[in-house]
Structures are given as C-alpha cells and as structure tokens.
Amino acid sequence: MKVSVLDIHGKDTGRKVELSEDVFGVEVNDHAVYLDVKQHLANKRQGTHKAKERAEITGSTRKIKKQKGTGTARAGSIKSGVFRGGGRMFGPRPRNYSFKLNKGLKKVARRSALSTQANEKNILVVEDFNFEVPNTKNFISVLQALGLENKKSLFVLGESNNNVYLSSRNLKRAKTITNSGLSTYEVLNANKVVLLESSLEGINQI
Template sequence: MAVIDLYNVKGQKIGTREISDEVFNIDPNYDVMWRYVDYQLSLRRAGTASTKTRGEVSGGGRKPWPQKHTGRARHGSIRSPIWRHGGVAHGPKPRDWSKKLPKKMKKLALRSALSQRFREGNLIVVDDIKLEKPSTKEMIGILKNLGLDGQKVLIVLPWKNPEYENVKLSARNLETVKVIIADNPGARREDERAIRIDGLNVYDIMNHDKLVLAWDTVVKIEEVLK
C-alpha cells in the first residue's frame, strides 16, 4: 500500500494514510487516458453546425442564360456552389459527435490519471474542507495554507451538502481553481437525496497542476475504482 501525507485546512500535517496501489500507484496508461479525454471532449460538441446545399438555397430555378451562342460559360443554376450566394459543397450538417468508451477503459484512465498525479507529488489529501458560508477570502486562505496559491488546482469533494456547496461557491471567482463534487447518481443520504452535479474525470485532473482530495473522496474513489 502506498502512503500519503494527510493535511488539515491550516496546512498542518496531521498524519499519514495508506492508499490503494491499484488505484493511486499503477503505471499510467497514456493511450487510454488520451482516449478518455477524446471521448469526454467529443460529448461536449453540440453538432449543430449546418449549411445549405444547392438544393436547399432559395432561387435558381431558371437557367441564367442559354446553353450556347452567348460566349459565356454554361450554367444551369445561380445556386451552384461556384456562384456567390450559392449552396455550399460538402459543408457541415448536424451530427452526433459523441463516442463510446468501455467502462473498464474509463476506470483504467481514471486510475492512470490519479496515479500520474500521485507519482508527480501533485496529489494532496486533506482531512476535510468545509465552509459554513461562501467566502472567497476564506478559500484563498485555505489555498495559501496548503501552498497552492497562484497554481491551477482541482478540488474534489465527496458528496453534495451545504458545507461542500459553499466551498464550490467560494472558488467560483478564482480563475485557477475548480471544485467538483463527485457524487453518485441516485444515492440517498439521511439529510437529502444526493445529486450528481459534477463527477471525477480525466480531463479535469490532467488540466490542473494540483489535485486536492478530501479523505472521504479518496475512500469513495477506492470503492468505485478497485
């Protein structure tokens, strides 16, 4: 089992924890990581770009001039793609850009991304991060305590509740910080129904220099990815 330091929000080391080698300390598979990012970004594409072909552009029913004896090139329609205001040849049409990726590859990609950050020393585990009310000032203070001010940081919290939601709201105005709540869809807790509002993903992990996980998040990740 790999061992990682555990910090509090004051930046103080309060102990160490064992983390699963199967999840946080494998040899990263960069090919599968690329496939996951490609799959993820493809899902974001709207696929609504559209142009009109010569058959869809209005007008052009009449032959612009006789076929012969004018000394000009022959044309059958003013809506030909070679004419100004004509149709577009081979232009984009609405389409579905989404791709599919097997579940095993998704899990391998996540394990690879987490392991990459752990081996780089860019994975930071804190006991918990909670705020009673939204406060950007407090959020900046927490980042400074952890030595992360001015860096591109991804913070992953375990489930939706008001205190975690306040953390997310507090980081909303910080350009270099993103907070996601990696909850399970349809899960139920005592206080409310947990709703998936973000989700852990490879693109966000690799798009940020530092990864900060609450300890409960680590436990959840190991439950899902082992």
C-alpha cells in the same frame, strides 16, 4: 503509497494515509487516457453547426447561360456553390459527436490519470473542511495556504458540500467536484489534485 495529511492552513497534521497502489500506482495506459479525454471533449460539443446548401438558398432556378458556345464551363443554377452567394458544398450539418466507451476502459483511464499525477507529486491530501456560509475569500485563503493561488487545482470532496462548492465557483483556476464525478480530463487538466480525506474511500473503488 503513504501521503501526509495537511490542514487548511497548509501545515502537516502528523498523520499519513495510504493511497491504494491499484489506483495511484498502476502502469499508465496512454491510449485509454487519450480515448477517455477525446470522449469528454466530444460530449461537450453542441454539434449545432449548419450551413445552407444549394437546395436551401433563395434564388432563381433559371439556367443562367446557354449550354454550349460560351467558351466557359457549363452552368445551370445561380445557387451552385461555385458562385458567390450560392450554397455551401459539403457544408457542416447538425450532428452528435458523442461516442461510447466501455466502463472498464474508462476505469483504466481514470486510474492512469491519478497515477500520472501521483508520479509527478501533484497529489495533496487535506483534512475535511467546511464553511459556515459560502465565502470566496475563505476559499482563496485555503488556496494561498496550500500554495495553489496561481495554479489550476481540482478539489475532490467525499460528498456534495454546497458551501465549499459555491465558495470556489467564481474562481477560474479552482474547481470542486465529488469523487463520483471524477473524470480523466479533470484530473489531467489540473496542476494539483487536492483530495479531501473523506473522498479517499470512494476514489479507491473507482
């Protein structure tokens, strides 16, 4: 699959690059994508939720009424969850939501995500660029030139570039990562995936 290389002004440089069919042209495995996205979202959960149960409630331990003869249900503790102010029955407890996935499955999921975006013509290849200093306005100019100012975009760099990263950090709709940090969720969450030329070699090996 050949794709034209654009410059930061959105103009065709006249060069084309070959995107590997093993990464951008595979048959999409929906279940692998589902599992990888599920794991990504699960790993982001803090799991610090907690509700007090009856053993943790402060209150009297006196039996609140006699066992028989009241005409109502028997009750032994004011801390029971059936009473107002009582403990929560089967409430949430702190837990870890993360789970393990095989490396092979995650590779299939990432390739499926990239193939999905490629099939929908949402992949752009841009020549490498840099800023002398972090400057959000300069990054916005790049987005406007590429027609991405109102779209969620994912910029994939070949290696860490602090100036480019800091220039995009304040923008809600733009995100910058390196090819080593590429994830199924990030790829599918973007309207457009912008690959810098230097990132292609690493992406072809994921």
